[in-house]
Amino acid sequence: MMDWTDRHCRFFHRLLTRRALLYTEMLTTGAVLHGDRARLLGFDPAEHPLALQLGGCEPRALAACARIGADLGFDEINLNVGCPSDRVQDGRFGACLMAEPALVGDCVAAMKAAVAVPVTVKCRIGIDEQDPEAALEAFARAIEAAGVDALIVHARKAWLKGLSPKENREVPPLDYGRVYRLKAAHPRLPLVLNGGIAGVEQALAHLRHVDGVMIGRAAYQEPWRLLAVDALVFGEAPAFASPKEAALALIPYIEREREQGTRLHAITRHMPGLFRAVPGARAFRRALAGAAATPQAGAEFLRRALSLVRDAGLDTRLQLAHIAA
Numbered sequence: 001m002m003d004w005t006d007r008h009c010r011f012f013h014r015l016l017t018r019r020a021l022l023y024t025e026m027l028t029t030g031a032v033l034h035g036d037r038a039r040l041l042g043f044d045p046a047e048h049p050l051a052l053q054l055g056g057c058e059p060r061a062l063a064a065c066a067r068i069g070a071d072l073g074f075d076e077i078n079l080n081v082g083c084p085s086d087r088v089q090d091g092r093f094g095a096c097l098m099a100e101p102a103l104v105g106d107c108v109a110a111m112k113a114a115v116a117v118p119v120t121v122k123c124r125i126g127i128d129e130q131d132p133e134a135a136l137e138a139f140a141r142a143i144e145a146a147g148v149d150a151l152i153v154h155a156r157k158a159w160l161k162g163l164s165p166k167e168n169r170e171v172p173p174l175d176y177g178r179v180y181r182l183k184a185a186h187p188r189l190p191l192v193l194n195g196g197i198a199g200v201e202q203a204l205a206h207l208r209h210v211d212g213v214m215i216g217r218a219a220y221q222e223p224w225r226l227l228a229v230d231a232l233v234f235g236e237a238p239a240f241a242s243p244k245e246a247a248l249a250l251i252p253y254i255e256r257e258r259e260q261g262t263r264l265h266a267i268t269r270h271m272p273g274l275f276r277a278v279p280g281a282r283a284f285r286r287a288l289a290g291a292a293a294t295p296q297a298g299a300e301f302l303r304r305a306l307s308l309v310r311d312a313g314l315d316t317r318l319q320l321a322h323i324a325a
Contacts, residue, residue: 002026002083004220008262009270010047011253013219015246016226019234021049026080028093029056032065041072044253051076051120055083057093057103059110070115076149077111079104081123081139084158095158098127098135101142108146118149122194122214124158125178132157132178140186150190152214153179180209200228207233222273243274244311247302254299264297268305280309 002025005013010022027040032054043050052069054077056062066077081104083094097104104121111119121143126132140151156172174196183191192212197203199222203213219226224243230236240246254267268288275281287305291297 004270007043007047008257008267009220010050011044012250012267012270013223013226014047015249016223016239016243017229018239019236020226020229021051021076022047023051023053023078024074026053026055026083027065029054029058029061029065032068033061037068037072041069045073048073049075051078053078053080053122055080055093057097057100057107059107062107063110063114066111066119067114070117074117076118076120077115078120078122078152079107079111081121082154082158084124084127084160095124095127096160098123098130098139098158101139104139105142105146108143108148112147119147120150120152121148122152122154124154124156125175126157127160128157130157132175133181136178136182137185140182140189144186144189148189150192150211152192152194152212153182155179155193155195176206176209183210199225200232204232220270220273222276223271224274224276242311243278244306244309247271247274247306251299251302254302258298263291263295264299264301265292268302275309278310278312283308 005023005025010024013020013022024041024043031040041052052074054062054065054069056065056079062079069077080094081097108119108121123136123139126135136153143151155174155176155178159167159172176193179191179193183189190211192214193206193210194214194216197206197213197215198218199215203215206213215225227238227240227243227246231238240249250267254264257267258264268291272285272288275284284305287301287308291301294301
């Protein structure tokens with residue numbers, strides 16, 4: 001979710017669900033150790049619970065970054081061993097590390113020794129010509145022995161040669177059964193399923209087999225779906241009764257950020273899918289697009305855009321989505 005789940009996106013998503021664990025973009029150890037930490041690692045206290053996702057392969061550097069993250073108040077430190085991009089491979093981190101489970105185990109052990117907050121790993125079911133049955137089992141054993149607190153598995157292989165990162169999200173077939181079998185073989189290892197999950201209703205079905213579900217692109221592209229998380233997963237009242245109520249609650253944040261010089265588009269660029277399939281959604285998207293060309297636009301811009309779309313409660317919203325699908 002690089003370039004997507006920045007601090008503005010996460011603040012917006014937190015308005016939609018109080019309980020879901022949110023993740024940062026993946027940050028490399030080099031960026032954390034030598035970059036602008038205030039810009040890269042800054043977050044609003046309202047974003048909790050929040051996990052810091054790291055990319056790297058050197059145990060000492062990862063331990064140092066984990067310590068920085070924990071000291072800043074992140075609730076979890078996650079090591080990404082699932083990203084298949086060429087840039088990540090060139091840095092010897094991401095999915096290519098699935099070929100080195102012992103090294104990942106060393107990284108986990110170093111991070112665990114450095115912090116008291118949970119240390120987790122996100123991976124694929126395998127890479128390239130690996131047999132997912134053997135590869136994922138060896139990988140899980142290595143990090144479980146190192147004391148990992150949870151494993152998040154994107155239920156696809158990653159093909160590091162011949163497929164683009166976009167194709168790696170769509171072409172390799174999903175194999176949820178492989179993740180279910182891993183959980184059955186490692187009952188004490190908290191296991192979270194990721195990949196191709198379009199909504200909270202689908203997540204509930206998977207939760208019969210695993211301990212958690214991670215929803216990435218569906219939550220970003222149709223963020224209204226997050227309104228169902230607290231009610232359907234945690235049995236609590238939703239944060240807001242409708243997507244429009246949640247969007248209006250973002251206005252004080254926008255006003256505060258505008259005073260700091262943040263452009264409106266930096267915040268509203270995460271909102272186009274909020275009203276998919278609702279009457280007025282296209283007009284809302286067009287209005288938001290205008291913010292990109294209007295540097296001085298403020299909260300009133302969002303108010304006008306919201307006036308163009310029909311309000312719909314969560315139950316109605318779910319029905320509209322089924323019709324559109």
